[in-house]
Amino acid sequence: MGPETLEAKQKAAIEEILKAYPEKAAKNREKHLGVGSPNDENQKTCGDVRSNKKTVPGVMSQRGCAYAGSKGVVWGPVKDMIHISHGPIGCGQYSRAGRRNYYIGVTGVDTFVTMNFSTDFQENNIVFGGDKKLGIAIDEINDLFPLNNGITVQSECPIGLIGDDIGAVAKVKAKELDKTIVPVNCEGFRGVSQSLGHHIANDTVRDYVFDAKVNVNTSDVEATEYDVAIIGDYNIGGDAWSSRILLEEMGLRVVAQWSGDATLKEMALTPKVKLNLLHCYRSMNYISRHMEKEYGIPWIEYNFFGPSQTIKSLRKIAAFFDESIQAKCEEVIAKYQPMIDAVIAKYKPRLEGKQVMLFVGGLRPRHVIGAYEDLGMEVIGTGYEFAHDDDYKRTKEEIFRSTVIYDDVNEYELEAFVKKLQPDLVASGIKEKYVFQKMGLPYRQMHSWDYSGPYHGYDGFAIFAQDMDLAINSPVWAHSKAPWEKEG
């Protein structure tokens, strides 16, 4: 199939899909769908799509909320702090331990990531306010979990609506207990998606970790010339660990991970690093920019999915340092190359030419493209739940061919795109997984790595290749059609 044919097919699919909507919704959705061409200077964003706007009501968007962005993504993985879901019981329960932010620690004693702390609001808390309950909750936490190094208060929808002042409660309790207590106004109705929650959470790191005194000792760590921090890696399935190993092998010292397997001390140490390494740009560019402005720390984006991007990134990082690091970087690349060659030799013949459609959050829709292409697979559609213009601009550089771009795609659209473009693999989240598996389509969850991983770095790529092969070449898909059914 030539690229023109693919592009024409993609454009026709968009046109067809828009027909199902009432006029106003069609007009809105039209702006969020497009066909991206690689490095097309004429396109403002990839496919010229609009993004970060309100979701059309009633269409089954896959988006989450600001609370999910703060509690679920940015703050939740910080392991030695306790994160209170402040409000009714549901939010904390639905978001408990689903993201696979791996960490080392004794859960319930000195680390708390997979637990659920909730103020479990009742009607009287809505009517009379919940500040008093929050204060008692903080005291009880401090009694029963004495090794916690701090507490964050993650606001659910009602908090901002009933006029509670969690900031005041946090201030009083922080002083009284000599603890870092962070009030986060990440109510779910704020903004249009998880994205605002990331931003709000980033701002609270600035205000309550950098600008305030934290209760952990950081003076025992002396800064070195080779200190870096990993920013925007949530250690899903251990991703940050399989990234960290490469940075250390090339002679750098990783002082902090944000925020997978992170601790308060690591965050507090970060303003002294020499370079911030930003993986998930969308969720943590804010704090990176702040550190650049405030502490003069440069930041660079990198991509550890797939060998092509990993090599590019390693060299980009090394270029910030002296020749000894650059030499070691080349040694690292050379060390892993035979393994990567063997992985590609094994899996490429089994995966070459297979077409993929992606729909993920704020980073992976562009960052994982290279990993698929390294295996000879072809990404023909991608989109983000909660990206902004700058993400879609960056996407232009990552696509290899005409690619249908769908921002905030909903259940109806994704299903229709898949039916029309017929990819060999769909890679998205849990909510969509079984829709496509019912159709007999191989599927991989690209938020949770489908309970596998890590996928970052060289070791992660080998797992990624193995998992894609597992999905595409499993015998189970052939069973959908019964032997008595006619061909066709």
Next chain:
Amino acid sequence: MQEVEKIVNGKDLFKRPEYQEVLANKKQFESSMLAINPDKVQEVAEWTKTWDYREKNLAREAITVNPAKACQPLGAVMVALGFEGTMPYVHGSHGCVAYFRSYFTRHFKEPTPCVSDSMTEDAAVFGGLVNMKEGLKNCAAVYKPKMIAVSTTCMAEVIGDDLMAFIIAAKEEDKGEFLPAEYPIPYAHTPSFVGSHITGYDNMMHGIMSQLTEGQKGETKQRINIIPGFETYIGSLRSVKSIVEAFGTDYIMLGDHSDQWDMPAGQYEMFQGGTKLDDAKDCINSSATISLQKYATSKTMKMVEKRWKHKGGFSNPVGLKGTDEFVMKLAELTGTEVPQKLKVERGRLVDAMQDSYPYMHGKKFAIWGDPDFLLGVVSFLLEMGAEPTHVLCHNAPNGWEDEMRALLDTSPAKDSLHVWAGKDLWAMRSLLFTEPVDFMIGNSYGKELMRDTGTPLIYIGFPIFDRHHLHRYSISGYDGALNLLTWITNKVLDQLDEDTKGIATTDYFFDLVR
């Protein structure tokens, strides 16, 4: 480094020396106590096992830790998906709907359709009427459901949106293009800060039954309505139907999601099965209504008994006695003998119970879950001579604690059996240390309790995210009780093997025949 012939994922990868070194090096930058002072961690860990900690833990009044309940709209979504071609529609912010969908999908391994009208800051200020008007229209146009069942998130409840007025306004403005006047859009207010997911189930079921039947009252038909309640076992719905069908009576199951969350492979259709809307409209004319979950349907059943004057009432067909009562109720309502098929099924169950009783008798269990689930399964444990030492219900409504106490008082071991109403699973953790049991029965949240206390977990409940296909089975009826018996007995036997497998030390008791 990976070896291409034996690529391993994180489970084994991180055990390798190069990664162990990375993790050890990381500790110098950490502030968690394990990195600083492992002895202190050990000391506090030990303290959490003590009576002192237990007393403090059980006295908590403001912080909930590791709950065993969810919020109202989750139950409302379940109700909606039990009706033919019905789209659950949640008025509020879309983050909630993303959560409900993932939660059910992780349990059932099935798609869970549900929309929201994506309310945001402006709706918080001006109300969500505009969202409702657009949302209903778009939902009807794009997904073409036969019915839309509207519930609310806490955001919409706090600002006080009026669902009835909004739905009327949406229909008026649409002028029949997508939302004709007769288009069924039942609704229920489901505030998350009142009750739990079973309250939401009750409210939505009440909403659908009362609103669809408006003006439908006619001649009473010899027919039985069955309301399953917040039932997460697909097989249970099928067992119950099979029992009712054995009586040859006409019936309507109200809220039957057994096909929706158990779709065959081959193609995807958004909606499958469910209570026919014509049946739902006519359910007011049935002669009787039986609710299988008392505490998940109290408001609905009040309407059915007081206003509709239906016979029936509650019957919880979990365990032998529960199923017997259900069967006898059906025999009474239909005026027929118990069918031979059920007599044989009962006989087989009792036969199996008499085969396996030595392994369950006297064993101590901790169990948690929804109030009606607990009444059923605890009753079954008692029928087997087991001792339900800790029975914990986080979302216990009024009256449940007394009813459970009365049930436990029928056991000879009653003085050592405890009811814990309104407590969470961190409280359970203390109890498992201070007053240990042999086995736990519960959902996936028991996994951390299993790790921390070493108590084996038997997966029965909701949600179950990390074991496959259990929800496809039944825990209701005689066949369901047989499943309970099988799962529990075999876990006891697995544990017996685990305890006796020591070579040349304990394996004389590692018997081939049990």
